[in-house]
Amino acid sequence: MSVPDLSVDLAGIPLRNPVMTASGTFGYGAEFAAHMDLESIGAFITKGLSLEPRAGNPPPRICETPGGMLNAIGLQNIGIDAFAAQKLPFLRAVKTPCIANFFGETIGDYAKMAARLDAIPEIAAIEVNISCPNVKKGGIVFGVDPASAADVVSACRAETTKPLIVKLSPNVTDIVAMACACADAGADAISLINTLLGLSIDLAKRRPTLANVTGGLSGPAIKPVALRMVWQVARAVKLPVIGIGGIASASDALEFILAGATAVQVGTANFVRPDAAPRIVREMGDWLTTNGVDDVKTLIGALET
Amino acid sequence: MLTESFVLFNTEISPGYRRMRLLVSEAFVRKAAPGRFVMLRVNDSTDPLLRRPFAVFDTGAASDGAYFEILYRVIGRGTAMLSEKKKGDILDILGPLGKGFSLDDSAGEKLLVGGGIGLAPLYALARKLREASSTVRLFAGGRVRGDILCADAFEAIGVECRFTTEDGSIGERALVTQPLVRHLESLDIGATIYACGPEAMLRAVAKIAACRAIPCQVSLESRMACGIGVCLGCVVPGRRHSVRTPDFRCVCAEGPVFDAREIDWKMSQ
Numbered sequence: 315m316s317v318p319d320l321s322v323d324l325a326g327i328p329l330r331n332p333v334m335t336a337s338g339t340f341g342y343g344a345e346f347a348a349h350m351d352l353e354s355i356g357a358f359i360t361k362g363l364s365l366e367p368r369a370g371n372p373p374p375r376i377c378e379t380p381g382g383m384l385n386a387i388g389l390q391n392i393g394i395d396a397f398a399a400q401k402l403p404f405l406r407a408v409k410t411p412c413i414a415n416f417f418g419e420t421i422g423d424y425a426k427m428a429a430r431l432d433a434i435p436e437i438a439a440i441e442v443n444i445s446c447p448n449v450k451k452g453g454i455v456f457g458v459d460p461a462s463a464a465d466v467v468s469a470c471r472a473e474t475t476k477p478l479i480v481k482l483s484p485n486v487t488d489i490v491a492m493a494c495a496c497a498d499a500g501a502d503a504i505s506l507i508n509t510l511l512g513l514s515i516d517l518a519k520r521r522p523t524l525a526n527v528t529g530g531l532s533g534p535a536i537k538p539v540a541l542r543m544v545w546q547v548a549r550a551v552k553l554p555v556i557g558i559g560g561i562a563s564a565s566d567a568l569e570f571i572l573a574g575a576t577a578v579q580v581g582t583a584n585f586v587r588p589d590a591a592p593r594i595v596r597e598m599g600d601w602l603t604t605n606g607v608d609d610v611k612t613l614i615g616a617l618e619t
Numbered sequence: 620m621l622t623e624s625f626v627l628f629n630t631e632i633s634p635g636y637r638r639m640r641l642l643v644s645e646a647f648v649r650k651a652a653p654g655r656f657v658m659l660r661v662n663d664s665t666d667p668l669l670r671r672p673f674a675v676f677d678t679g680a681a682s683d684g685a686y687f688e689i690l691y692r693v694i695g696r697g698t699a700m701l702s703e704k705k706k707g708d709i710l711d712i713l714g715p716l717g718k719g720f721s722l723d724d725s726a727g728e729k730l731l732v733g734g735g736i737g738l739a740p741l742y743a744l745a746r747k748l749r750e751a752s753s754t755v756r757l758f759a760g761g762r763v764r765g766d767i768l769c770a771d772a773f774e775a776i777g778v779e780c781r782f783t784t785e786d787g788s789i790g791e792r793a794l795v796t797q798p799l800v801r802h803l804e805s806l807d808i809g810a811t812i813y814a815c816g817p818e819a820m821l822r823a824v825a826k827i828a829a830c831r832a833i834p835c836q837v838s839l840e841s842r843m844a845c846g847i848g849v850c851l852g853c854v855v856p857g858r859r860h861s862v863r864t865p866d867f868r869c870v871c872a873e874g875p876v877f878d879a880r881e882i883d884w885k886m887s888q
Contacts, residue, residue, distance in 0.1 A: 345848055349621070349847070369866065370867060372856070373867070375854065376852030383668060385850070585849075585850050586669060588847060
């Protein structure tokens with residue numbers, strides 16, 4: 315049998331394979347160049363960008379939990395100006411689509427960011443973050459209400475012709491309502507899930523482990539929740555869905571694809587192994603070969619229930 | 620750099636403290652400068668999920684390659700799992716990572732100040748400084764005798780050691796900063812301080828150095844997820860930090876060794 319076809323089309327962006335790296339776990343890309351071949355993965359997503367640089371939350375910002383970790387980084391980033399001034403030469407040299415994740419404090423900020431990113435040719439698509447749980451004005455206020463989410467998406471849609479991905483929070487009662495609102499407002503793809511809001515307590519100190527008190531849970535612990543939400547959303551919207559949540563192996567990634575994801579994002583696993591994403595690509599090819607599947611696209615949404 | 624390496628030994632050297640030697644490449648050893656660190660995976664399951672950071676304790680030539688050592692305290696689940704590794708087991712190493720000590724070539728004395736497991740990065744440093752024929756003194760403190768680690772190893776390379784314990788079971792019954800201050804008061808040549816240990820000790824040492832305008836480098840410890848500067852989980856407040864204008868430094872990528880003046884010691888109390 316010939317080499318299996320791993321390529322997918324994500325809202326008009328051709329990807330060499332469906333494995334991307336998630337925002338906040340991959341820096342601005344260059345940080346990983348020493349640890350892996352960036353041209354072996356489908357795409358990578360930048361750390362969430364904002365109009366102004368942000369210093370983030372006070373420490374402690376992270377703690378480990380069973381099968382996962384909590385973080386409250388607080389959207390620390392260098393800001394769009396520094397990004398545009400410093401990071402583009404690197405992106406130009408890498409033949410892998412770079413997707414810019416961004417957020418704002420107001421709908422106006424979101425629109426301005428969409429316009430700024432639209433003007434950067436090195437950016438293949440933009441991913442709007444309405445789902446950071448660690449900053450009150452970091453998007454979550456828009457990410458838990460379908461009407462507010464639709465307002466953000468419409469405002470961004472008006473400013474860009476690039477593929478517009480909306481990254482959803484799982485911290486909602488009805489994920490399908492959120493996805494449908496974003497689809498109706500002009501999104502080109504839906505990515506989910508961001509972290510689940512959690513709390514860790516240091517019993518000896520009788521204090522929260524994180525300075526921010528609560529944090530976002532990520533890692534293998536959240537995979538079943540993410541899979542369920544991806545499955546629900548993929549059945550409800552016609553847009554491509556990007557699965558995120560605890561993906562650390564090719565089998566994890568393929569489960570998301572069966573559940574309806576066109577592509578996936580590897581997040582926390584990048585912290586454990588900087589070469590996690592290329593390993594998943596390799597293992598995915600091996601799995602398809604072993605199982606006689608010649609095109610990964612045939613698995614998208616192929617879950618039998 | 621990701622490496623799989625064989626455990627050569629993993630020995631308890633004092634109650635609750637162990638020294639582990641791993642077989643690595645010569646290229647690895649060349650990068651393992653004093654003050655740098657590695658991220659070790661204690662098993663290949665998802666619990667614990669994250670790697671654990673350990674300072675470079677020592678490096679050297681082995682019969683079939685090169686070796687690298689860590690010194691660690693068994694303090695939580697991760698280090699408990701590490702303590703069970705036996706000769707021949709394979710460990711997954713990411714590193715060496717971070718920014719180590721800068722070795723100035725000034726003529727003054729090199730004063731190493733370590734508290735408990737904070738001695739770990741100071742031995743590799745002491746060796747390097749002794750190779751350059753510097754006068755090296757170690758001020759090592761702990762709560763009890765068992766916290767004073769590898770004293771004979773330091774003495775064997777010509778480091779003059781002074782010990783303090785909180786219970787007086789070895790050395791002076793004092794905090795490690797007390798003999799340090801006495802020594803600085805008697806010293807009529809220049810000195811550089813290199814310190815690693817608990818935060819309260821580092822804060823006190825940084826203050827002592829600042830008052831006397833002595834260069835001081837500190838090796839910081841922090842909870843880390845990635846070790847390569849992307850998760851931004853391990854930050855500490857820098858000297859320009861205020862609530863209105865935050866200034867955070869990434870311990871793994873900008874450190875773990877910092878000029879003590881670069882750190883905001885007030886906020887970290």
